[in-house]
Amino acid sequence: MLWVKAFHIVFVVSWFAGLFYLPRIFVNLAMVTPGSLAERERLLLMARKLLRFTTMLAGPALLLGLWLWLGYGIGRGQGWMHAKLVVVLLVIGYHHACAMLLRKISRGQSMRSHVWFRWFNEVPVFLLMGAVLLVVLKPF
Template sequence: MLWVKSLHIIFVVAWFAGLFYLPRIFVNLAMETEAASRQRLLLMARKLFRFMTLLAVPAIVFGLWLFLGYGIGKGPGQGWMHAKLALVLVLIGYHHGCGVLLRKFERGVNTRSHVFYRWFNELPVLVLAAVVILVVVKPF
């Protein structure tokens, strides 16, 4: 079980690196006016989105393995796990939303400012803090 837990943590950390950095690329894309720089940023964003998607899959698989296979978070007094799973769904939605925003940038139809993306970039930080508190403290 410790191997599965370790792999889950490793892939979650790697996935979060992408969730933290891709919106920063969006900030730069929203401010960029030069075509060559814009294309370079789009290339970076596409590659990062593809890579972070590949990292999200094993993070979720190993998490499900822990939950379903080992029963971590099951039983009475495990409300923290339900809250954590809800936040994981939020992160999956955020990841998908990043893909939608990336496609808008690729088509040249982005309507949001760099300020929006600066705020958008904060959501995974808040979710990460909440997940860590839920897993470590297990408040309910």
């Protein structure tokens, strides 16, 4: 069980590293000066590769978490686990939102300001903080 927990933590941390950096690339894309096609294309390539890699990390993180929850009953029937599962759903939603934003940016549609992306970039910090506090403190 400790191996499953350890690998779950490694994949979650790796997944979040991607979720921390991907919106930062969006900030840079929003700041590209008009006409700088090479810079824009380079940033889009980086964002696409990072999204693909981050998505590959999310799979094992979620599967190992499911294994811990179902296979070992960790947190089953406890309020903190229900709250953590809500946070997990929010993280999945954030990941999906990043993918949708990247598609829109790639097509040149609905480009938001760099300030908006800076605020958007803070969301995973609070999601990770919520998940960690729920798991460690088990407040209810």
